[in-house]
Each structure stands twice: as C-alpha cells, then as structure tokens.
Amino acid sequence: MAEEKTHRFPFEERSSGVRKLREELKLSQQAVCRSAGISQSVLSRLEAGLQDVSPETMAKIEDALSRAAADARTRLGRLITGPELLHYSLEDFQRDSEANARLVSSPAYQRAIGESMAEMQGEIARLRYYLAQTSEAVEKLQEMAQAAVTAEGGAILESATEVSQP
Numbered sequence: 425m426a427e428e429k430t431h432r433f434p435f436e437e438r439s440s441g442v443r444k445l446r447e448e449l450k451l452s453q454q455a456v457c458r459s460a461g462i463s464q465s466v467l468s469r470l471e472a473g474l475q476d477v478s479p480e481t482m483a484k485i486e487d488a489l490s491r492a493a494a495d496a497r498t499r500l501g502r503l504i505t506g507p508e509l510l511h512y513s514l515e516d517f518q519r520d521s522e523a524n525a526r527l528v529s530s531p532a533y534q535r536a537i538g539e540s541m542a543e544m545q546g547e548i549a550r551l552r553y554y555l556a557q558t559s560e561a562v563e564k565l566q567e568m569a570q571a572a573v574t575a576e577g578g579a580i581l582e583s584a585t586e587v588s589q590p
Contacts, residue, residue: 432531435476442485443471448523449492459488483531490532493523 433441446456453471457464462481469475470485477485527533 430479436473438476438482439470439473442467442489445489445493445523445526446471448519449489449496451489451492456485456488456492459491460484486530487532490527490530490536493527494533496523 446453453464453467457467460467460481462484466475466477466481467485470477
C-alpha cells in the first residue's frame with residue numbers, strides 16, 4: 425500500500441500563509457498559478473479558505489512562491505547596492521528577512537539545496553578523479569625526464585672521461 429502524503433500545517437495556516445506570502449511578493453494569483461501549473465480557481469478557493477488542496481498541489485504552490493521569493497531577493501540585492509541603500513529602511517530589512525526565513529525553511533528550497541549539494545559532490549568527485557590521473561601522469565613524466573637526464577648525463581660524463589684520458 426502506498427504511503428499517503430499529508431500536510432505539515434493545518435488548513436487555516438496554509439490558506440492564510442499562501443495569500444500573505446503571495447501578497448508580500450506582490451504577485452497576482454494568475455502569476456502564481458502559471459508558475460505552479462494549477463488553475464486560478466484552485467488557488468482562489470484555497471486562499472479564501474473554501475477548499476483544501478492535495479499535498480502535491482501544495483508542493484507546486486510552495487515551489488512557485490519559493491522561486492518568486494528567490495527572484496525577488498535577487499532583484500532586491502541588485503536594487504539596494506547603489507544610492508537606494510540610503511532609502512532602505514529597517515522595516516524593509518525586517519520584511520525581507522522574514523520572507524527569506526520563510527524561503528529558507530520551505531521544503532522546495534531545502535530540496536533545491538539538497539539537489540545542488542548532490543551535484544556539487546558529484547563534480548568534486550569527478551575533479552578529484554581527474555586530479556589523481558593528472559598527478560600520476562606528472563609523476564611518470566618527471567621519472568622519464570629524470571631517467572633521460574641521468575642517461576644523457578652518464579653518456580656525456582663517459583665522453584668527457586674518454587677525451588680527458590691520454
């Protein structure tokens with residue numbers, strides 16, 4: 425029997441939380457639905473507290489909101505690097521910090537971080553393998569060069585000895 429997925433938070437918290445985050449990100453329902461691949465009526469009924477959604481649909485909504493929050497954070501980083509920084513208030517900082525805390529604790533963000541770390545670990549393993557191969561090749565080349573210098577040096581020494589002997 426397949427394990428049934430369940431929601432982590434009660435319906436009321438999910439319903440109000442989705443609407444609040446969407447509004448904080450200044451997103452329309454249509455934009456979230458397009459990103460999540462769901463119909464607008466599903467999101468509308470969820471936010472109004474009229475109908476719950478499946479855990480799979482909730483995951484799609486969370487992913488869409490997480491991506492939007494990450495995009496907003498990236499845009500914010502670019503926006504506050506110049507003279508606008510003077511107008512960036514404590515209230516703005518607190519709002520953005522709360523949005524970032526929600527983003528970082530979201531399952532979608534955690535999955536993305538896990539996937540990125542797995543990719544990086546794979547790349548590190550690949551680079552270690554190539555480094556080991558390169559290191560072995562360098563050692564062999566050094567040995568060959570040493571042998572060539574030693575052999576040639578011995579031949580030169582013999583010639584010098586022959587020339588110097590009467």
